[in-house]
Amino acid sequence: MFGKPGRVVQAVEDVSFSLAKGETLSLVGESGCGKTTTGKSVLRLIEPTAGSVTMDGEELVGLSAEKMRLRRQDMQIIFQDPYASLNPRMRAGDIVAEPMRNFRAQNRGGKDSENDKLAWLFAKVGLRPDAMKKYAYEFSGGQRQRLGIARALSLNPKLIVCDEPVSALDVSVQAQVINLLMDLQQEFGIAYLFVAHDLAVVRHISHRVAVMYLGKIVELADRDTLFARPQHPYTQILLSAVPQPNPKVKATRQILRGDPPSPANPPAGCRFHTRCPQAQPVCKEQVPALTVRSDGHLVACHVQ
Ligand SMILES: Nc1ncnc2c1ncn2[C@@H]1O[C@H](COP(=O)(O)OP(=O)(O)O)[C@@H](O)[C@H]1O
Ligand SMILES: [Mg+2]
Structure with missing residues (x-):
């Protein structure tokens, strides 16, 4: 009633996954x-x-x-x-x-x-x-x-x-x-x-984990693969914030800068590029597709 006409929040876009019995x-x-x-x-x-x-x-x-x-x-x-x-x-x-x-x-x-x-x-x-x-x-x-x-x-x-x-x-x-x-x-x-x-x-x-950012899946892999070898910069930052139980392992905690952009007006290209430490010019322009890497690992990133 009070909002600008035609402003639609796309809370989720282009999300696709399957789920097996007992998974x-x-x-x-x-x-x-x-x-x-x-x-x-x-x-x-x-x-x-x-x-x-x-x-x-x-x-x-x-x-x-x-x-x-x-x-x-x-x-x-x-x-x-x-x-x-x-x-x-x-x-x-x-x-x-x-x-x-x-x-x-x-x-x-x-x-x-x-x-x-x-x-x-x-x-x-x-x-x-x-x-x-x-x-x-x-x-x-x-x-x-x-x-x-x-x-x-x-x-x-x-x-x-x-x-x-x-x-x-x-x-x-x-x-x-x-x-x-x-x-x-x-x-x-x-x-x-x-x-x-x-x-x-x-x-x-x-058994498997899907990482979402601003309404999209950016990475999907089985649990052990995702935690051992996260590919997407966003996943890497999320995982770096998990406390390390072993004090001998040097913590390399990365901090996520800023707040997520509004889903009513998501950034062009890769939605994460505004906060990504590894962003390249292409990331501002082209939407990265979720593509299969080795061992069935799915990642949506131009850089990784
Ligand atoms: N009924 C609604 N009307 C407008 N925006 C909504 C509504 N429900 C959720 N949203 C927006 O959609 C986005 C996703 O919300 P949600 O699915 O609840 O996220 P999460 O569960 O990951 O915290 C958010 O930006 C939220 O503000
Ligand atoms: Mg919720």
Whole structure:
């Protein structure tokens, strides 16, 4: 209403990736680079303006509301803030049972089977059965996130988008929740699209990692390759900020200059050129394509 007409934020552009059964792909990058938008677009919680999302060979973009509703059983999301994402007026048992009740067809067995499933879910995420009767505010942050995981798990999903699921938790609790997610993946073969900015967490949980900058993927590789041999200057700077556990290794911390430019008006050429220590004249003019390097490593950079 008050903005200039025609100003559109392209939060995410030209982002493409695949995710295998039982695999964790992490999306990392500064706040505002489009991680949440990407995760929500996959679930169509944000309607992408263009593009394609396929699951088991079925195109999801353009599915009718009812077909998409059925498909959503396979795809769940866990949010960053376990305080805001659980209804304070509902008991924990009802919170976790709600998705099952929404898909009654799957829950034909009635009340008994629902109670059995709830008891099983609470045990799976490490909560005691008497927790079902409590309200969300009676739980600690870590326990609330366990509730969020139980709710996401209740319909046996194939994919869970985890949007900074441990960023709001104490460090000691973070490890427990991450290990729980990894155990559940092992047991049920769930794929995770894992959004995070904590690179230590990402290194622990991921199979592959995609680095995003201003709405684009600038590098994508398997975890070990990315951490051992980052190619994109932006990734190199991000990784240099991770604390070095070995004091004998000389820290060569690089600092990222300035703030990211506005996504409403991204720089021409390589979007990172305004902050890149290695920028060349070509970087201001030509958009670097994401190209395959050795061992399947994808990088979008003119210089590296
Ligand atoms: N509803 C919206 N309206 C306008 N801009 C938005 C909206 N949601 C997100 N954005 C913008 O899109 C960009 C990407 O946001 P987001 O996906 O939330 O980033 P991240 O999760 O990486 O922090 C940001 O610049 C943000 O300000
Ligand atoms: Mg986000």
